[in-house]
Amino acid sequence: MPAQTCFRHTRRPADYRCQQCGRPICERCINNARFCSKECNARYSSFIADYERPVRRGGGGVGRALLVLLLTAAVVGGLVYAQQRGLL
Ligand SMILES: [Zn+2]
Numbered sequence: 419m420p421a422q423t424c425f426r427h428t429r430r431p432a433d434y435r436c437q438q439c440g441r442p443i444c445e446r447c448i449n450n451a452r453f454c455s456k457e458c459n460a461r462y463s464s465f466i467a468d469y470e471r472p473v474r475r476g477g478g479g480v481g482r483a484l485l486v487l488l489l490t491a492a493v494v495g496g497l498v499y500a501q502q503r504g505l506l
C-alpha cells in the first residue's frame with residue numbers, strides 16, 4: 419500500500435486526519451484548521467461548544483439561533499394576540 423495522500427492535495431502525503439470526519443489530510447491542511455473543510459470545522463466546533471470555547475467569545479451560534487427563534491416567536495405571538503384583540 420502506498421502512503422495515503424491528502425484528499426485535497428493528491429500529491430501530498432497525508433500525515434494527519436480530519437478531526438471530524440477522519441479523512442486523510444496533509445501538513446498544509448492541518449496547519450490551516452485541523453479539518454478537511456470548513457464544514458467539518460464548524461461541525462466539530464458546535465460539537466465541543468458545550469465543553470469549552472477558549473478561542474472566540476460571543477460565538478455560540480446555536481444559542482444565538484435559539485434566541486432569534488424565541489424572539490421571532492414572541493413577536494409573531496404578540497402580533498397574533500393583538501390581531502385577535504382587534505388592536506391592529
Ligand atoms: Zn472532515
Ligand SMILES: [Zn+2]
Pocket residue numbers: 424425426427430443444445446447
Ligand atoms: Zn492537503
